[in-house]
Amino acid sequence: MSGKGSTALARAYGISTHSIILDWVHRFERRGIKGLKDRSMSQEYSSQFKVDVLNWKT
Template sequence: MSKFNLEFRIKVVTEYPDGKGSMSLAKEYGVSNDTVILGWVHRFQQRGIEGLKARPITSEYSSQFKVGVLNWKKQNRTSSEIGNCGT
């Protein structure tokens, strides 16, 4: 879950071109770092409102991806064991 919802991000980003700097916006709205706001502004300029939507963080990989990794490891004779240098 995102700390700041989409409506909030839109509000902050739309105030940025009106002459308010990222540092003053961060202070006014309680955002911990002005680089967060600059990131929102950049994503908004690149992708519009879609760029401001929360991006899910997932570490789940498809079965097809996992099989591909295992095949690559087999083809390249790699091992997940640390310190295995073929000795």
């Protein structure tokens, strides 16, 4: 994936740290959309939001 950097994306979407986006990218690369599904009961960002951010990055 190329395009905007994780720091710029975090700032643009109000995400607390750019490492969250890097984690999403790695999970997407390993498992596709299923890798973006929530893994815990406490949900901070929806799967669709994650996909939207990754699409905006490209």
